[in-house]
Amino acid sequence: MTSDNDRVLIDAGLSYRAIQQRLDSLGLTADALRAVLITHAHVDHVRSAGMLSRKHGIPIYVTEATRAAWGEGAKKVADWKFLLPGRTVAFGAMQFVPFGVCHDADDTLGFRVNTPDGAIGFATDVGKITEDLISRFAACRVLVMESNHAVELLRVSPYAASVRSRIAGDDGHLSNEDVATFVRDHLGADVRCIVLAHLSRVNNVPEIAKMSCLDALCAVGREDVRVVVADQDRPTPTIDLASLSRYSARLAPTQSGLTQSDLPFA
Ligand SMILES: [Zn+2]
Ligand SMILES: [Zn+2]
Numbered sequence: 001m002t003s004d005n006d007r008v009l010i011d012a013g014l015s016y017r018a019i020q021q022r023l024d025s026l027g028l029t030a031d032a033l034r035a036v037l038i039t040h041a042h043v044d045h046v047r048s049a050g051m052l053s054r055k056h057g058i059p060i061y062v063t064e065a066t067r068a069a070w071g072e073g074a075k076k077v078a079d080w081k082f083l084l085p086g087r088t089v090a091f092g093a094m095q096f097v098p099f100g101v102c103h104d105a106d107d108t109l110g111f112r113v114n115t116p117d118g119a120i121g122f123a124t125d126v127g128k129i130t131e132d133l134i135s136r137f138a139a140c141r142v143l144v145m146e147s148n149h150a151v152e153l154l155r156v157s158p159y160a161a162s163v164r165s166r167i168a169g170d171d172g173h174l175s176n177e178d179v180a181t182f183v184r185d186h187l188g189a190d191v192r193c194i195v196l197a198h199l200s201r202v203n204n205v206p207e208i209a210k211m212s213c214l215d216a217l218c219a220v221g222r223e224d225v226r227v228v229v230a231d232q233d234r235p236t237p238t239i240d241l242a243s244l245s246r247y248s249a250r251l252a253p254t255q256s257g258l259t260q261s262d263l264p265f266a
Contacts, residue, residue: 006092050076148173149203180216
């Protein structure tokens with residue numbers, strides 16, 4: 001996430017080389033990062049955080065429990081900073097508010113990121129949608145949320161039964177269907193973009209996740225909300241919060257629930 005010259009990475013689960021390549025595609029190097037904030041100690045979130053810290057002197061922000069659970073890779077971290085749920089950490093105009101979510105790692109965090117152009121809600125490893133998560137996401141402009149699996153694909157998955165029930169459990173991962181229920185029942189009026197994240201390669205299909213979310217948006221007359229699916233192998237297109245804010249001011253929903261962009265051209 002970037003605001004002016006302040007750049008912060010949430011999690012570092014890709015390889016060091018892949019992170020370098022993605023930063024390079026944005027014209028940046030790792031030296032540009034002010035911090036890496038870690039949601040939890042699972043390897044798909046911490047893989048190269050130690051290396052980034054050691055090679056570039058980047059501070060790594062974690063909870064005490066996450067540091068304790070991290071294991072060997074933590075030895076490479078050059079600069080520890082600590083997170084507490086509810087305690088805001090600011091980088092320039094961005095204020096990161098960590099909050100606890102249900103997941104099978106100690107002290108797993110989501111973030112609400114407050115900026116002058118609106119808030120971003122971020123939660124990628126979540127077993128269930130709680131009242132707390134709903135309230136953290138309520139007034140956000142952009143949501144980055146997990147859409148890990150399709151219930152039916154998980155049911156017929158090659159994974160062992162014990163793993164499947166962990167994934168589906170309250171400390172596991174959100175399904176496409178969970179996201180759809182959230183969208184239908186709890187989506188905040190200010191949301192303009194949903195980024196579906198943390199999709200399983202085995203138990204989900206990007207097009208199914210996207211259609212499921214779009215169907216739910218359609219059911220509640222929220223065709224104004226853009227849906228982006230984050231891909232494990234490609235960088236997600238940059239989402240500019242300021243232009244989303246301008247867009248929403250210009251294209252307020254009409255009484256029929258349509259926006260101007262929905263009108264046919266001819
Ligand atoms: Zn996890
Ligand atoms: Zn994960």
